[in-house]
Amino acid sequence: MMQQSRVKMMQSERLQRIGAYLFADLDRKQEALRAKGVDVINLGVGDPDLPTPGHIISALEEGARDPRTHQYPPYYGTKEFRQAAAAWFANRFGVELDAQRQVLALIGSKEGLAHLPWAILNPGEIALVPDPGYPVYRSATIMADGEPVAMPLAAERGFLPDFDAIPADVLRRARLLFLNYPNNPTGAVADLAFFARAVGFARRHDLLLVHDNAYSEIAYDGYRPPSILQVDGALDVAIELHSLSKTFNMTGWRIGFAAGRPEAVDALGTVKTNVDSGVFRAVQQAGVAALSGPQDVVGPTLKRYQGRRDRLVEALRSVGWRPPTPRATLYVWMPTPDGQSSVAFAADVLDRTGVVITPGVGYGSGGEGYVRLSLTTPDERLDEALARIRRTYG
């Protein structure tokens, strides 16, 4: 008790406002099972299990041997990396970006998301955040002494927010609007018509629209997710975050980029000049190799995930559960059977099968009644998990 209150005293009020780590209980349960010798299989985390393609690793090796990479990199990213990002963007989305003014290198997209509220919000101003959603939008807003206001994502609306439901007094104080499609955790996708509505809404209410497009390349059945910057006029109101993490199996490398409204890019860059010193140049060279090199390296990875998705969905349906088939992302977002709470259901699955799945409530109260299962577990382990689920619940 004593220890706990001391720890609390060490933490700023804003850190305490972020609140408890919702997966802590599940982590403890997992540890206890492992200690008892249970072979625990984790379908909880979204971290690609496949290796980074060889030509990207070679570019890092070469870069690391060059002493010119050993000094501080430029804060906004090297010219070569920003140009490669702009060229990739033009090829992929048909949107021309000015690499100098509209592109900024990031230490992974999480870093950009975490720093944006610092760059844009004054204390007490509101950021509209999807609920359920990637937890960083909310926690980063709190760290910047802003106020996160949840926009519920409901299944009936395809997990898209209802802009008309946001109260006028909230809108008056709002400065930031976070969106994320393809969406973590729901696996939902959005089309350009929705993005056009979002851009119009942001313009009318003078919001900076932050679109997290970390899963832009992780899609199935031939589907190609759009960029919000394809919408006419989006470059005046939006900034989009991209990541090399999931596209090229590079989560550990920490590289991504922001693209969009120049003032927002500049404000984010200014935060970075004050808090970090950029991405190791050799990693940026590897990023250039990834973005400028063969894009068909992504194909086999997607094929692998798609196979896992199909086996996972089929196994869950065979025991009477009702997962939809996601068109994108690394996740299957499934309603819990019989309306069980997400924590109770995840705990039951863990206790009875040794398989870890994530309770939806960990992504916000709007995630209650759902669990998330990830496609990044190696095939044999995934198949073993599915066999256990079939045996136990079938």
Ligand SMILES: Cc1ncc(COP(=O)(O)O)c(C=O)c1O
């Ligand atoms: C929605 C979403 N955005 C951003 C990230 C962060 O990715 P990174 O910082 O590796 O680019 C993740 C990681 O899981 C994510 O799910």
